[in-house]
Amino acid sequence: MSVDLRYSELDLELRRSVRAMLTLHSPWQRVLTNQDRPDDATLWSRLATEMGLAGLAVPERLGGGGAGLRENAIVCEELGRAVAPVPYLASAVVATQTLLACAAERWLTQLADGTRRAVVVVPVDTPPGPAGVRPAPVGVHAGPAFGPGVRADDHRLTGTVPGVADAATADLLLVPTVDELWIVEAVAAGVSRSPVVSLDQTRALTDFSFDAVPAYRIAAGRAAAGALHWGLTAGAVLLAAEQYGLAQWCLDAAVDQLKTRYQFGRPIGGFQALKHRLADAWVEVTQARAVARYAVGVLADADPGAGPDSEAQVAAALAQAHCGPVAVRLAEECVQLHGGLGFTWEHPVHLYLKRARTAAVAFGGADRHRSALAGLVDLPPG
Amino acid sequence: MSVDLRYSELDLELRRSVRAMLTLHSPWQRVLTNQDRPDDATLWSRLATEMGLAGLAVPERLGGGGAGLRENAIVCEELGRAVAPVPYLASAVVATQTLLACAAERWLTQLADGTRRAVVVVPVDTPPGPAGVRPAPVGVHAGPAFGPGVRADDHRLTGTVPGVADAATADLLLVPTVDELWIVEAVAAGVSRSPVVSLDQTRALTDFSFDAVPAYRIAAGRAAAGALHWGLTAGAVLLAAEQYGLAQWCLDAAVDQLKTRYQFGRPIGGFQALKHRLADAWVEVTQARAVARYAVGVLADADPGAGPDSEAQVAAALAQAHCGPVAVRLAEECVQLHGGLGFTWEHPVHLYLKRARTAAVAFGGADRHRSALAGLVDLPPG
Amino acid sequence: MWKDRLSSLVTEFLAGHDPEVIGRTEFLRARFDAGLAWIHHPVGLGGLDAPRELQPLVDGAFDAAGAPGSPPHRNPIGLGLAAPTILRHGTPALRKRLLRPLWTGEEIWCQLFSEPGAGSDLAAVATRAVRQTDGGSGAHTAGWIINGQKVWTSLAHRARWGLLLARTDPDLPKHQGLSYFVCDMTAPGVEVRPLRQLTGDAEFNEVFLTDVRLPDELRLGEIGEGWQVARTTLMNERVVIGGRPVPREGGMIGVLAEAWRNRPDRRTPALHDELLRLWVRAEAVRLTGLLVRQQMVTGDPGPEGSAVKLSYAALTQAVSGLELDLLGVDGLRHDDWSLRRPDRVDMLGRTPGYRYLRARGNSIEGGTSEILRGIIAERLLGLPTEPRTDRNTAWKDLPR
Amino acid sequence: MWKDRLSSLVTEFLAGHDPEVIGRTEFLRARFDAGLAWIHHPVGLGGLDAPRELQPLVDGAFDAAGAPGSPPHRNPIGLGLAAPTILRHGTPALRKRLLRPLWTGEEIWCQLFSEPGAGSDLAAVATRAVRQTDGGSGAHTAGWIINGQKVWTSLAHRARWGLLLARTDPDLPKHQGLSYFVCDMTAPGVEVRPLRQLTGDAEFNEVFLTDVRLPDELRLGEIGEGWQVARTTLMNERVVIGGRPVPREGGMIGVLAEAWRNRPDRRTPALHDELLRLWVRAEAVRLTGLLVRQQMVTGDPGPEGSAVKLSYAALTQAVSGLELDLLGVDGLRHDDWSLRRPDRVDMLGRTPGYRYLRARGNSIEGGTSEILRGIIAERLLGLPTEPRTDRNTAWKDLPR
Known part of the structure; x- marks a missing residue:
């Protein structure tokens, strides 16, 4: 409970440099002009390699930045704010944290400078949890197995995984089977990826199929489950930072619009009904920041190898239960407060709306995180 | 679906006469000055006997008005609007309809002119349902028995029933046991009633205990269950009419307040944030009217002896699922829009708030009615 | 009496016009001429001065015979907005x-009202209509020259005519300096460009009007009384949007209920x-819509229509959002982001994502929910208006 | 350095003043005189000009020794509102x-701001303060005569002093004609009547002021600058209400969670x-409150406090409502409707119904949620103010 929710001077400096780069190199129009590409490779190389942000959480001795999740969070806030189409959350957070939890140094070294990208091959709506993977049916919060779509046979993987986010350009695939965690080269024979026409134009989905693909096992049993649990928990928390960034942009954009749009002879921001709605929105966004900052702080102080402790699980569930709906609501409100303009293709807010909607489903969604909380804080269902 | 949701000329005439009487004889201050009495006996006799409204739904050949639930609904709307402390819903609707379903003519004759009052002795939050009585545990919408608190032994009743609404002055008690329905004289030896200090100052609760009280059996088995189901369904629907009336008063009072209260040099009703809230409130109240009118219309066309058919059950569940929350929200909004004045004992709105809260629990509450709908319209839980 | 007369008129008409034999357009023209189109219209204008509430009887009789009627979705603005406005404000010739x-649907209509700077504040339109002057004498001639830009114009790319609100006197306060025209969409200087929405579709258009010449005969109502004419159009707009009767589980709630029934794994x-x-x-x-329709004895739209539209928009948005929550990853699969130009909105086809996105427009198009709340507060509840600074100022002097 | 000095000062003080031996009031007086009351206050006024953030260190040391501190709930308006206002605007003598x-809690304070006609629009207060004139010459003397009615005055029936906002010039616009006084609640003409709330309790009072005479020495700030002084009071009010630190499941959510755990039958x-x-x-x-406190380095209240109060009120109302929904018939049992006069609000004792009713006041007292939203919109988001008609009009000419 002694988590400092403020930004440090270093945080603010990191934010300034990331924001300056994104402003220059990731204007939202690029998404619409690059629609045939699933993500922005040029932007990735600036962010990951030139700025060294891919390996922020990788230890220095493995070629990384030696920082951690707090710094990742600053980057994620800015990526959310810019709806930037780069697989940072998938590679620099979820895959990196999963590998950290496995102490899989060989691959961490490859990710550290951003020249290679990795992804954990699970459907985008997979919640963290001791048993991971598919959303459990009603009332069941932990199934007996994870990675049910793929099986291993003599170090070769066969099976399918639908709807993996930010996976189209990954070089390394971390593939869970029922009780093991494998690593696969994306170019290996037998891997096929089909791009999905995705609702979110800044975070595309990919369907995978594996046909006897040679694989290397990096963890098994409890270690594999623990690593996956950690990696997905980190993803849920850092997604909350991204959701906060997205919501904050929506608030700022709505405020700007209300100050500059005149109707009835005055700026519409002077109309009380709109003012009160924006006041409520400010409260929500500020709460989202506090909740996300708390979760990042708790997770940053925990040990990946030990898996998320109880408070880290509470903080992560809280972050997703709160921030997902806030991002969606802010994006919806931002569309509405822009009136006709917000309903067009030519204004960026639709990209925020689509991203917020995908994010609201990612890592399980608010509903499943509330259910997870019920178990963690002793509020059992009937 | 061909239900006419409008008021007929006769409806409007009945409303005018009830409203005029209540305006004259049931000012809200009477509730506070009569606090030691559970209901207003003088008002009851005007309403029931002088105006002949207690027996509205009793056939003319039994001394009643030969009208039906549509006319009861007009009275209930007005009673809600006036937060009148009379046991009309309990006696003239629930008990009367239960007796009608049993074709228990002897007692209907007693109720017809309002000189005697009856009550179905179940806790106020008992939902209608094939098995009636206590709210079922999670996932169970129909238990095997009703009236579990009282048992019959050689035509004598023994047991307890807590929290019965509008029962303090009833003359006839309709008491369900596990599979039978009995009638008891309230003055019989062995009946004891304890008044409950109730949140709702216009609808007091009473705890009952029975110690070998002589009773007359009016129905058994499926007939008893069907009659109770019908009576409580009618109660749920007519309560919705009352809730609509209550909500409409709250809206009207808020509008009046906003037109006459000046702050910042102008009527506060000219402030846009408040206008938009009242517009939303108007929509909700109008919806509550449509939903309640629909349910009254469906039920009025059904046959008590056959029990509620499927559409009557849907309409009743819909009415309670919708109108209960609307009444609470309108009362809460009415308090807020009156500012400090709404928070005082000296303004009537608190009586509406308390009544709306009790009504929100009565006959099961919105939550249980939504669950009932799930079964009725094929939207099963997970 | 009217009932019997109408029934026999329809029977008689069908006896003389076999829809299997006569072409569709010819049949509809003949039906119009027989007064069996809008029966409450005057004789000669598609009607018989018959009671409006008997229209369903006539339509039903034609339907039963398999005969064509005017398809409402082909010319929605024509039938819903233009017809009542022309009937009320048009000259006999028009x-x-x-x-x-x-x-008959031979001529499609569009509505040239909204502008980039005049959305909720529709009375602020800046499109100018200037009296054509004779080059030599400077005297007014019988025509107008129109310049300006309109936006959110559905069907402009198919329309023969447009309902045009334009400013004829910028020196007057904004509501007073407007006039109302029927715009010939084939006139030189009318340029229609597709306007793409967040769904990727371009249902709407931008319309650029550059030195468009319109004869004075195409004016509806007096010069300077354009706002009064526009109100007739607007009142009908909200009825068109909010007033359709639906059965239980009709519309998007039915789609959601089916998704729930079909996907036990996601519950x-x-x-x-x-x-x-x-x-x-x-x-x-739904029941409120029914109530409003039952109360609308005269057939005249009232502010209650605004309330139905308001709650319908919010409902549709919530329902489509829940569909996405329910479907999880499956709801994130879309069909196509390429530019389409649909003639009408099909909320029930396509993907859940499309439904969700398109529903965002329900609270913006045809009067934003904010404007509707104001109408309810002032016209149904009688709450006071806010202090306004723009009612008595010359339009040209308003801040913008 | 300050830390060490304060620690040793406390130790030294405690060595000289055994709380077991000295009476409570005497102990507190001595602590005040030693500058260990409000350490950031000037020397001689209960402080040592020490950094404010070290206050918890000093309080903690006294607590640890079992020594009394000033009990905040005994004199909340004195400690929370009167002290900062007097410190900033009071004369040295005051x-x-x-x-x-x-x-020390020997003198309790109350706040004489709100009036029946001046709630959200506090600057509209009508209570008049008129310069006392000498009967013969008509010249001003040193005193004031107060007439008016105040409302929502908690603790007035126990208070020695009141913070009084009164109108000294009705011919000026409303914000300019106000002055601020310390009202002697024992003066003749001060009448306190209980004001009952919807809970049945009378936490508050109405205060009737009839020809109450106050010496000019009891004025805070210049004549006509009462509004500026009142702002200091109001800023501190919102901090007092919204800013308390709470542990997880502290407050009403904890009561609700326990009810859930104890009542499986109602789930x-x-x-x-x-x-x-x-x-x-x-x-x-809760976490937002923590964030706001962490950011409040200087200890000065800002508009963020308004946001915390706003969301706290809405939360408390929702939580207490759900408790009633959960308990069903059991939640409808109340304890007592007789008139009580509690000195402070105990949300966690009494019945669920009491909690629900009392929580309605959270969004009204100390600035309504509507006023707070306006503050957030204008001061945190920089949105424009609405057109106002009441700022430049003489108070006496305002419509009411």
Whole structure:
């Protein structure tokens, strides 16, 4: 409970440099002009390699930045704010944290400078949890197995995984089977990826199929489950930072619009009904920041190898239960407060709306995180 | 679906006469000055006997008005609007309809002119349902028995029933046991009633205990269950009419307040944030009217002896699922829009708030009615 | 009496016009001329001065015979907005010229009202209509020159005519300096460009008007009384949007209910309760629509229509959002982001994502929910207006 | 350095003043005189000019020794509102006279701001303060005569002093004609009547002021600058209400969670999800309070305090409502409707119905939620103010 929710001077400096780069190199129009590409490779190389942000959480001795999740969070806030189409959350957070939890140094070294990208091959709506993977049916919060779509046979993987986010350009695939965690080269024979026409134009989905693909096992049993649990928990928390960034942009954009749009002879921001709605929105966004900052702080102080402790699980569930709906609501409100303009293709807010909607489903969604909380804080269902 | 949701000329005439009487004889201050009495006996006799409204739904050949639930609904709307402390819903609707379903003519004759009052002795939050009585545990919408608190032994009743609404002055008690329905004289030896200090100052609760009280059996088995189901369904629907009336008063009072209260040099009703809230409130109240009118219309066309058919059950569940929350929200909004004045004992709105809260629990509450709908319209839980 | 007369007129008409034999357009023209189009219209304008509430009887009789009627979705603005406006404000010549091809669908209509700077504040339109002057004498001639830009114009790319609101006197306060025209969409200087929405589709257009010449005969109402004419159009707009009768589980709630029934694997207790709440709300909105229609004895639209539109928009948005929550990853699969130009909105086809995105427009198009709340507060509840600074100022001097 | 000095000062003080031996009031007076009351206050006014953030260190040291501190709930308006206002705007003589007995709790304070006609629009107060004139010459003397009615005055029936906002010039616009006084609640003409709330309790009072005479020495700030002084009071009010630190499940959410744990018979899936939503929201409100406090380096209250109060009020109302939904018939049992006069609000004792009713006041007292939203919109988001008609009009000419 002694988590400092403020930004440090270093945080603010990191934010300034990331924001300056994104402003220059990731204007939202690029998404619409690059629609045939699933993500922005040029932007990735600036962010990951030139700025060294891919390996922020990788230890220095493995070629990384030696920082951690707090710094990742600053980057994620800015990526959310810019709806930037780069697989940072998938590679620099979820895959990196999963590998950290496995102490899989060989691959961490490859990710550290951003020249290679990795992804954990699970459907985008997979919640963290001791048993991971598919959303459990009603009332069941932990199934007996994870990675049910793929099986291993003599170090070769066969099976399918639908709807993996930010996976189209990954070089390394971390593939869970029922009780093991494998690593696969994306170019290996037998891997096929089909791009999905995705609702979110800044975070595309990919369907995978594996046909006897040679694989290397990096963890098994409890270690594999623990690593996956950690990696997905980190993803849920850092997604909350991204959701906060997205919501904050929506608030700022709505405020700007209300100050500059005149109707009835005055700026519409002077109309009380709109003012009160924006006041409520400010409260929500500020709460989202506090909740996300708390979760990042708790997770940053925990040990990946030990898996998320109880408070880290509470903080992560809280972050997703709160921030997902806030991002969606802010994006919806931002569309509405822009009136006709917000309903067009030519204004960026639709990209925020689509991203917020995908994010609201990612890592399980608010509903499943509330259910997870019920178990963690002793509020059992009937 | 061909239900006419409008008021007929006769409806409007009945409303005018009830409203005029209540305006004259049931000012809200009477509730506070009569606090030691559970209901207003003088008002009851005007309403029931002088105006002949207690027996509205009793056939003319039994001394009643030969009208039906549509006319009861007009009275209930007005009673809600006036937060009148009379046991009309309990006696003239629930008990009367239960007796009608049993074709228990002897007692209907007693109720017809309002000189005697009856009550179905179940806790106020008992939902209608094939098995009636206590709210079922999670996932169970129909238990095997009703009236579990009282048992019959050689035509004598023994047991307890807590929290019965509008029962303090009833003359006839309709008491369900596990599979039978009995009638008891309230003055019989062995009946004891304890008044409950109730949140709702216009609808007091009473705890009952029975110690070998002589009773007359009016129905058994499926007939008893069907009659109770019908009576409580009618109660749920007519309560919705009352809730609509209550909500409409709250809206009207808020509008009046906003037109006459000046702050910042102008009527506060000219402030846009408040206008938009009242517009939303108007929509909700109008919806509550449509939903309640629909349910009254469906039920009025059904046959008590056959029990509620499927559409009557849907309409009743819909009415309670919708109108209960609307009444609470309108009362809460009415308090807020009156500012400090709404928070005082000296303004009537608190009586509406308390009544709306009790009504929100009565006959099961919105939550249980939504669950009932799930079964009725094929939207099963997970 | 009217009932019998209408029945026999329809029978008689069908006896003389076999829809199997005569072409569709010819049949509709003949039906119009027989007064069996809008029966409450005057004789000669598609009607018989018959009671409006008997229209369903006539339409039903033609339907039963398999005969064509005017397809409402082909010319929605013509039938819903242009026809009542022309009937009320048009000169005899205009009514005669415009109503028949409108009803038969031979001439499609669009609405040239909104502008980039005049959305909710529609009376602020800046499109100028200037009296054409004779080059030599400087005297007014019988025509107008129009310049300006309109936006959110559905069907402009198919329309023969447009309902045009334009400013004829910028020195007057904004409501007073407007006039109302029928715009010939084939006139030189009318340029229509597709306007793409967040769905990727371009249902709407931008319309650029550059030195468009319109004869004075195409004016509706007096010069300077354009706002009064526009109100007739607007009142009808909200009825068109909010007033359709729907059966239980009609519309998007039915799609959601089916998704729930078909996907037991995605159900959770929380989603179940949200679904039930929306199901209840959908019934409340539906029954309120029924109530409003039952009360609308005269057939005249009132402010209650605004309330129905308001709650319908919010419901549709909530329902489509819950569908996405329910479907999880499956709801994130879209069909196509390429530019399409649909003639009408099909909320029930396509993907859940499309439904969700398109529903965002329900609270913006045809009067934003904010404007509708103001109408309810002032016209149904009688709450006071706010202090306004723009009512008595010359339009040209308003801050913008 | 300050840390060490304060520690040794406390140790030294405690060595000389055994709380077991000296009476409570005497101990507190001595602590005040030693500068260990409000350490950031000037020397002689209960402080040592020490950094404010070290106050918890000093309080903690006294607590650890079992020594008394100033009990905040005994004199909340004195400590929370009167002290900062007097410190900032009081004359040296007033500060000297008033602050010590305020801190020791010997003199209780109340706030005479709101009036029946001046609630949200506080600057509209009508209570008049007129310069006392000499009967013969008509010249001003040194005193004031007060007439008017105040409302919502908690603790007035126990208070020695009141913070009084009164109108000294009705011919000026409303913000300019106000002055600020310390009202002697024992003066003739001060009448305090209990004001009953919807809970049945009378926490508050109405205060009738009839020809109350106050010496000019009791004025805070210049004549006509009462509004500026009142702002100091109001800023501190919102901090007092919204800023308390709470542990997880502290406050009403904890009561609700316990009710849930204790009543498995009343649980339903829908209530479960609502409970979890409120639990999440309670954490969000709590963590936001923590964030606001961490950012409040200087200890000065800002508009963020308004936001915390706003969301705290809404949360408390929702939580207490859900408690009633959960308990069903059991939640409808109340304890007592007789008139009580509690000195402070105990939300966690009494019945669920009491909690629900009392929580309605959270969004009204100390600035309504509507006023707070306006503050957030204008001061945190920089949105424009609405057109106002009341700022430049003489108070006496305002419509009311």
